[in-house]
Amino acid sequence: MKSKLLFLILAAASAIVVPISARGQVAPERPPKDLTKPEYKYDAYVGYAYTSLNQVNQSRSGLGGIDVSATRGLGDHFGIKGDYSHYLWNVTATNPGRPTVDMFLGGVVIRGNLFERWSGYAEGLIGGVHTGGVSIEPSVSFAGGGGVGLDYNRNARWSLRAYGDDIASAFTLVPFQPGFSAHTRWNARAGIGLVYHF
Secondary structure, three states, rough: HHHHHHHHHHHHHHHHHHOHHHHHHOOOOOOOOOOOOOOEOEEEEEEEEEOOOOOOOOOOOOEEEEEEEEEEOOOOOOEEEEEEEEEEEEOOOOOOOOEEEEEEEEEEEEEEEEEEEEEEEEEEEEEEEEEOOOOOOOOOOEEEEEEEEEEEOOOOEEEEEEEEEEEOOOOOOOOOOOOOOOOOOOEEEEEEEEEEEE
């Protein structure tokens, strides 16, 4: 009997202490995730590209070519990218020899939506650069750099991309400077093309 009386007193005291509003609270339901929008994890890019040619002495023009890349998204804002580009066309004048440049690069991408259909990204890339058609050492140089890009998203599958970056490498001409060069050349690079999301 005493235990029942003690239980009733404690129950009444807790009912007075705990506000009625707190007892009636229910956690609001989270809105359901919108499953109508497709979520693509990959994108493939192809387009026209330009690079300067600072590793070739007396070069009078940059080179135009083709750039292709693929990116694997790792969530909403990060990704891993592989990039290959081949440059062979003189843009404004004739360069000495017949220089060509191949870049094979990979790295990380950080992206975000800017407004409406526009999104942007920044990237850091490392890999190698091969310069052919001229007497140059080494045949392939370690390379790396970074850049930014801007996408105009036409729809869920297609985007138009413009980008620019700066890629460093180390070459020396032969026989003017025999041996391997520790001097870094920075080549500005830019491109425009189409992106397919899948």
